[in-house]
Amino acid sequence: MSLKTPYITNQYPKTLLLGVHAPYNHIKNINSYFEEFINLAKTNKVQNYETLFIKLRDLDSSHFLTKGKLDEVKDFCKKHAIEQLIISEMITPLQERNLSDYFDCDVFDRTQLILEIFEKAAHSAEGKAQVGIAMLQYQKTRLAGKGIYLAQQTGVKGMRGGYGETAKEKEKRHIENTMLKLERQLEQLQKTRITQRKKRLSSGIPQICIIGYTNAGKSTILNTLTKSNVLAEDKLFATLDTTTRELFVNSKKIGTISDTVGFIQQLPPHLIEAFKSTLSELQHADLLMHVVDISDENWEDHLRVVHDILDQIGVQKEMVYVFNKIDKIENIDNLSGALHKYQPQVFINALNKDTVQQLRDFLADWSQNHLPKDTNLPIDTTNH
Ligand code: GTP
Numbered sequence: 001m002s003l004k005t006p007y008i009t010n011q012y013p014k015t016l017l018l019g020v021h022a023p024y025n026h027i028k029n030i031n032s033y034f035e036e037f038i039n040l041a042k043t044n045k046v047q048n049y050e051t052l053f054i055k056l057r058d059l060d061s062s063h064f065l066t067k068g069k070l071d072e073v074k075d076f077c078k079k080h081a082i083e084q085l086i087i088s089e090m091i092t093p094l095q096e097r098n099l100s101d102y103f104d105c106d107v108f109d110r111t112q113l114i115l116e117i118f119e120k121a122a123h124s125a126e127g128k129a130q131v132g133i134a135m136l137q138y139q140k141t142r143l144a145g146k147g148i149y150l151a152q153q154t155g156v157k158g159m160r161g162g163y164g165e166t167a168k169e170k171e172k173r174h175i176e177n178t179m180l181k182l183e184r185q186l187e188q189l190q191k192t193r194i195t196q197r198k199k200r201l202s203s204g205i206p207q208i209c210i211i212g213y214t215n216a217g218k219s220t221i222l223n224t225l226t227k228s229n230v231l232a233e234d235k236l237f238a239t240l241d242t243t244t245r246e247l248f249v250n251s252k253k254i255g256t257i258s259d260t261v262g263f264i265q266q267l268p269p270h271l272i273e274a275f276k277s278t279l280s281e282l283q284h285a286d287l288l289m290h291v292v293d294i295s296d297e298n299w300e301d302h303l304r305v306v307h308d309i310l311d312q313i314g315v316q317k318e319m320v321y322v323f324n325k326i327d328k329i330e331n332i333d334n335l336s337g338a339l340h341k342y343q344p345q346v347f348i349n350a351l352n353k354d355t356v357q358q359l360r361d362f363l364a365d366w367s368q369n370h371l372p373k374d375t376n377l378p379i380d381t382t383n384h
Contacts, residue, residue, distance in 0.1 A: 014080065017041050018051075018053075020056055021056065032298050085107045091109045115131070126193070134270040137270045197284060206256075207256050208363075209287075211260050211289070212291035214263065216291040224353055225359070282315045294332075321346070324349070326348065
């Protein structure tokens, strides 16, 4: 006699990925913006989804979408039996609630999606505390719902408006207490970071920080330059925790090199705030190596996003532009007009160590002016 098959709940609710071309979005190529949104969802392991892309001429303060679009999306949801909807934009808690009622399904926004990805990618105590604080800040404004990923795992829909006032108050208190604990923990971790930084600065060894848009190839460059094995994946935000390595060029140590968290357009402000301490390392860098995926049609928009975030956190440093993934473009000359503005610059394919030589040469020259004169830096014997 065989056992009865257990009842299987729907592990992956039918999801609508709703890409919105909002009036404030002046990106050159909206299709690759939508593609990036789909990749974010896939990185967060969203499966079983439909896609719908719409252009908005106006924004509605209570529903985000204007009336005609609301009905179009509602019909789509009905036709495809949509159980949860993820919108490519940041929306207010009120808009989220109203959309949820209108479409009769759970609604999640861009911030929730990015926070969940960051939560999965954080490994160090500092990274976890930073993401934890950002998530709690966000949850405080939306005291209901379970999250996209969790809803998929349990097959249970988030609770919409089902909380009594007392339960809400209780949850709010709980969130505030947990945030306080995490903030204290983070303070301690930051003290350690500051001590380490002081030590490093007093040694006078130059520090190079790799920055750039998510998926530009930062970890790959770090690996190629240092022959290390940092996680490099075709996934957004594979790197959250800073990795620092010694950097040798022509067998001579020229400094340390660190990988940093990838940037993305419309990064939730909570996350920028939470990652300020990690990003504050950039304030102490001697050189920023700005990696740009030149094969992406929106490379210049991405480059600007990085500059904007640096402005927001008040970082102004010497910078070299590392235009990466040249193997993926047919004719670099077609781009040269726009590229000219960004100097100094090197062009590489991070997967090919021969093309990376151009970057090594730049670093060798740069280090001539930045190495402390009276320091006997170690010689590398592993022949990098
Ligand atoms: P985040 O962690 O999201 O910030 O990404 P990252 O900037 O560290 O990018 P990563 O090094 O993880 O590379 C992203 C993907 O691009 C990986 O699949 C790499 O193998 C690939 N990649 C990196 N550099 C090149 C290159 O020069 N050419 C090609 N074709 N692929 C590359």
